[in-house]
Amino acid sequence: MQYLLMTYVNEGGWAKLTPAEQEQGVASYRAYSDALVEAKVLVGANRLQRTSSATTVRAANGKAQVLDGPYADSKEQLGGYFLIDVPDLDAAISWAARCPATHHGVVEVRPIWENCDPSRT
Template sequence: MQYMLLLYANEGGWAHLTPAQQEQGVAAYRAYSEALTKAGVLKGADRLQGSSAATTVRLTEGKPQVLDGPYADSREQLGGYYLIDVPDLDAALSWASRCPTVGHGVVEVRPLWAMSA
């Protein structure tokens, strides 16, 4: 079954890290990605640009309304994702608990809803 690991963290936190801490962070994500790949469960992953680059579209009285910014204002922003294919929720939770994001943010685990052809 496929699961999205949605990574939420405070965007401003990165700028407050020293260059050495930033290097450690990059290395931790690289190692995590490699572990997912070696296990054969990684289907996709990427970082997102900052929430200031987001645009939100919604219908208001039947007409599209385009707004600058993310869907919701919060302390933590969606910063990236991993798409994994594992046997069950327990396996997905196990991988999520190993993600470096849990040390400074949260990882939301959500199953994909397979669309029929």
């Protein structure tokens, strides 16, 4: 079953780290990604650009309303994701617990709808 591990972090925290701490952070995420690949559970992953590059679209009175920035202000922002394929929720939680984001943010684990046919949308 596929699960999306969404990493929520304070995007302003990166700039406060020393170069050595940033290097250590990159290394920890690289090691985590390598472990997912080695376990053959990684389907996809990406880091997102800063929330200042976000555009939010919603319908208002039957028309699209386009807003700059993220939908909601919060202390932590969606910073990236890992899409994994594991047997069950317990396995997904185990991988989420190993994610470096848990040390400076949170990881939300959400199952992907099974048997969703994109050609029917």
